[in-house]
Amino acid sequence: MMKKWYAFLENLAKAKGEGEFHGDPEYRDYTMETGINYGEWCEMGTTPEQSMRNGNYDVATAYFSYSGKLLAEIAGILQKEEEAKHYREVSENARSAFLSSFTDGGVIHSKRQCQYVRPISFGLLSEEQTKQAAADLNVLVEEMDDHLNTGFLTTPDLCGVLAENGFVATAYRLLLQEEMPGWLYSVRKGATTIWETWDGISKDGVPKDSLNHYAYGAIVSFLLDGVCGIHYSERSTVIKPFVSKALGSASARVMTPKGEVKSGWYFEGDRCIFFIELPCNMQASVWLPNGQRGTIGPGKTRLEITGGNLTL
Secondary structure, eight states: OHHHHHHHHHHHHHHHTHHHHTSOHHHHHHHHHHOOOOOOSSOTTOOHHHHHHHOOHHHHHHHHHHHHHHHHHHHHHTTOHHHHHHHHHHHHHHHHHHHHHHSBTTBOOOSOTHHHHHHHHTTOSOHHHHHHHHHHHHHHHHHTTSOOOOOTTTHHHHHHHHHHTTOHHHHHHHHTOOSSSSHHHHHHTTOSSOOSSTTSBOTTSOBOSOSSOSGGGGGHHHIIIIISOEEEOSSOEEEOOOOOTTTOEEEEEEEETTEEEEEEEEEETTEEEEEEEEOTTOOEEEEOTTSOEEEEOSEEEEEEEETTEEEO
């Protein structure tokens, strides 16, 4: 979701110019000088009291680096090269501090899934370090019998990080997990809203905490840009779906400033059939699960994979 927020900020920067970027420089400077060290929230195995009391400096440092990167890019859009250079340095310094303080030469040693998801998602690791971290994260999930133990901050990116790094099957097992903690546990309990905690209603039927919350509903981001593969920005449109017979079929539509984008897929035997629809003034790059790539134009497109072959 933070990436979508960045896309919004990018458009806002272009539309409103300098005033928005300089909205509150005092607060930015205060944050840089003092730091804010809230950690994960509602992480399995950790109470909120522990999270507040102990602080999580790795969380703050990672966000410091990523926020600096976003500010640098926004400053670049506004052609403020000095400020862009400054925030690039802030971001890189925080990244270096993260690697030296919270990793062993770029290798993460932790049983907490969040401590792998965040640096991968924020791009704090090198390509080789990312591959290793993703593989280690996959092992952690498998060791927990395909359950998660992430909190509010990293749960939105968990499935996407796994899928993007080659562990699509694991991402889907998490997505379709029916036991607690898992999204379908609440569905099996009759939920029609998103709960604050995974055990909002216990196995004995006892309710607790908020039963109408927002955080874990962020999995919808993975449904849109992971399962259905819709990635839209002002600069480009990419359709990159991750498919699974465990789900069987999926479809989504996203309204963009250029019109509605639709993407979906379904299985028929050993064939996977994709259907995509673009508005009249748009092209899109298509990345298929078998590694093939191509460009499609406006209107309806049907693609089919059978044994690695693509048919238009």
